[in-house]
Amino acid sequence: MSQASSLALDPLSDVLDVLGAAVTRRTRIEAAGDWALSFPGVDRLKFVALLRGQSWMLIPDQPPQLMQAGDVCLIGRTDYAIASDPTLTPTDGRSLYDEPEKDVARIHGDDTIAIGGTVTFAGANADFLLDMLPGFIFVPQSLSASGVITTLLSIMSGEIERSMPGCGIVSSRLADILVVEAIRTHAAHVRPGDMGWLGALLDTRLSRALIALHGDVAHPWTVAELAGIAGMSRAAFSAEFARRVGQPPLSYLRAWRMTKARIALKQDTATVADIANAVGYESQSAFSQAFRRAFGLSPKEVAD
Structure with a gap:
């Protein structure tokens, strides 16, 4: 998901780019009849898209969500289950994909076809984004x-069916x-007053400050300047x-600085x-002290 440098002022592009977000494994399920599969929450972002039929997404403490062909969902750290009927007791879905090259699960037929993907992040850098997404x-x-x-789902479905070289x-x-596209489509329909980082990105006033902050993270920003x-x-902005992002402006800045620094240290292309x-x-x-407070390790320990 690496973005061109011309998009660096866009906070979403900046975060996805710096964190090294990429879909590293793609899976598919073809199913018919009664079926239900559960999966544990881990430090990753998961997408599920329905190409055919319908299924239910089951998330703890939320009502079952019916998905139909063309729908997409993104799942953070939470446990989840996907099922033909929300009243069924799920079995462990990991056993269907427990081999490195086993990316397709087939259950009784293909009335329902769904594809999934695991978005991983470079190093241990998932926290910054996952902490701010639902x-x-x-x-x-x-x-x-x-x-x-x-259009994307149609092309992806075609690639699966054709199985051509380079697919x-x-x-x-x-x-x-x-x-x-799923993240920004969701963000575009967040109500202006809704909580969360995505809502803040769409807020006319807060977005200006976020764009400036991400555009020059090394600048000695003050709350008054932002x-x-x-x-x-100053008081209203702070x-x-x-309220919207979940942490004060300078705490957000410090967290992003430390996240960028940890990634750079692991790349081992620059001095501390x-x-x-x-x-x-x-x-x-001062940097070393702030880094240790953030991660419990010195910059040198991370670089090594």
């Missing part, structure tokens, strides 16, 4: 006014695009940012001093 995002076909998701890389790229960019008073400077720390010792 555990379950449902994107019905009706929300995709432009028809982009419908693996084509399907992988399409899956990356599908995840981004509030000015947002066109709000309170609204914390250079990385510290790139994320806004003039003092290597």
